[in-house]
Amino acid sequence: MPPATQAPPSRGAGQAARHGEPYDLVAGADGTPRVLHRCRALVRPALEEAVGRLHPWVGEMAAYSLGWCEVGGAPAAASGGKGVRQALAVLGAEAAGAPGRAGVAAAVAVELVHTFSLLHDDIMDGDADRRRRPTVWKAYGTGPAVLAGDALFALAVETLAAQPGGAGAVRTLSGALADLVRGQADDLLFADRPWTGPERVRPDEYRAMAEHKTGALLGCAAALGAVLGGACPETVTALDRAGRHLGIAFQIVDDVLGIWGDPSVTGKPVHGDLRERKKTFPVLVALGSPRGGRIAALLESGDAPGTAAGLIEEAGGRSAAMAEARRHIAAVETALAGVPLAERAAGELRSLLAYLVRRDV
Numbered sequence: 001m002p003p004a005t006q007a008p009p010s011r012g013a014g015q016a017a018r019h020g021e022p023y024d025l026v027a028g029a030d031g032t033p034r035v036l037h038r039c040r041a042l043v044r045p046a047l048e049e050a051v052g053r054l055h056p057w058v059g060e061m062a063a064y065s066l067g068w069c070e071v072g073g074a075p076a077a078a079s080g081g082k083g084v085r086q087a088l089a090v091l092g093a094e095a096a097g098a099p100g101r102a103g104v105a106a107a108v109a110v111e112l113v114h115t116f117s118l119l120h121d122d123i124m125d126g127d128a129d130r131r132r133r134p135t136v137w138k139a140y141g142t143g144p145a146v147l148a149g150d151a152l153f154a155l156a157v158e159t160l161a162a163q164p165g166g167a168g169a170v171r172t173l174s175g176a177l178a179d180l181v182r183g184q185a186d187d188l189l190f191a192d193r194p195w196t197g198p199e200r201v202r203p204d205e206y207r208a209m210a211e212h213k214t215g216a217l218l219g220c221a222a223a224l225g226a227v228l229g230g231a232c233p234e235t236v237t238a239l240d241r242a243g244r245h246l247g248i249a250f251q252i253v254d255d256v257l258g259i260w261g262d263p264s265v266t267g268k269p270v271h272g273d274l275r276e277r278k279k280t281f282p283v284l285v286a287l288g289s290p291r292g293g294r295i296a297a298l299l300e301s302g303d304a305p306g307t308a309a310g311l312i313e314e315a316g317g318r319s320a321a322m323a324e325a326r327r328h329i330a331a332v333e334t335a336l337a338g339v340p341l342a343e344r345a346a347g348e349l350r351s352l353l354a355y356l357v358r359r360d361v
Contacts, residue, residue, distance in 0.1 A: 215247020
């Protein structure tokens with residue numbers, strides 16, 4: 001397995017931790033909050049150890065999907081993602097007053113489930129690239145990618161089951177996975193529904209899909225970290241609720257970026273979601289406006305995505321989407337304010353949440 005590449009926490013952050021002061025929340029050199037680097041560095045050894053227990057071929061596919069190696073096993077410097085769910089699990093434990101290492105098993109389990117879901121999602125969606133390189137099914141084949149995803153899920157369950165109180169933690173993870181599957185099923189079914197008329201997808205249906213597909217695992221990450229950190233049930237519930245609202249906001253911001261984002265930042269082509277005719281939140285709002293018929297015709301034909309983007313913005317789709325994201329961020333704040341949390345961890349949670357929904361929109 002390739003060695004860890006994440007930088008350790010900065011000297012200033014380490015001093016702050018020793019003296020019981022807040023960690024430095026300023027972004028690092030790559031623009032991401034330092035809390036993400038700190039949590040990845042804490043979790044990475046345990047994540048590597050877990051993946052190392054897999055069959056070597058399956059382990060290689062897992063390592064490839066995590067950005068650790070190339071096809072064949074040579075070390076890689078590819079991005080393995082920001083580690084948001086890892087950070088939420090660690091911060092969930094710290095919010096309960098426990099050391100961050102108490103949440104490491106939760107972070108490993110949720111990261112494994114997240115990676116499993118991406119492997120299968122890429123197959124279902126026919127996506128050939130992720131993070132600027134071939135997806136696992138394109139690099140290794142569909143069957144091997146399915147097998148690797150199954151192995152990662154089994155490994156996640158094994159990781160949690162080995163912890164004190166593991167049975168309850170596994171139930172929490174299983175509930176989140178059931179919601180994730182429900183959200184993915186709805187998302188796939190949305191593609192076959194008409195753009196207009198009584199059977200069209202409504203924004204409230206989209207919110208429910210986003211909560212299940214994206215929010216459930218974010219909430220589970222923070223909640224599982226809190227469970228392993230010894231938090232009371234009220235705190236666990238509040239962190240789960242906060243993560244679910246974050247997931248909706250995150251998904252809606254992603255929708256905005258999928259239409260109007262800078263390709264150099266998003267890694268996606270301009271108007272990419274419109275070219276793929278995705279039923280995203282800004283589109284669904286705009287379809288309910290007087291311009292909805294013309295927008296639907298453009299989307300159905302796949303012609304002139306730039307014109308469609310302009311009409312969606314004129315119809316209020318973009319502004320409505322950002323307003324919706326802000327409402328869910330306010331709900332996150334309400335959830336966090338409703339329970340006692342360790343001050344330092346709460347501050348880092350808020351810094352992380354603000355970063356996740358800003359993303360240059």
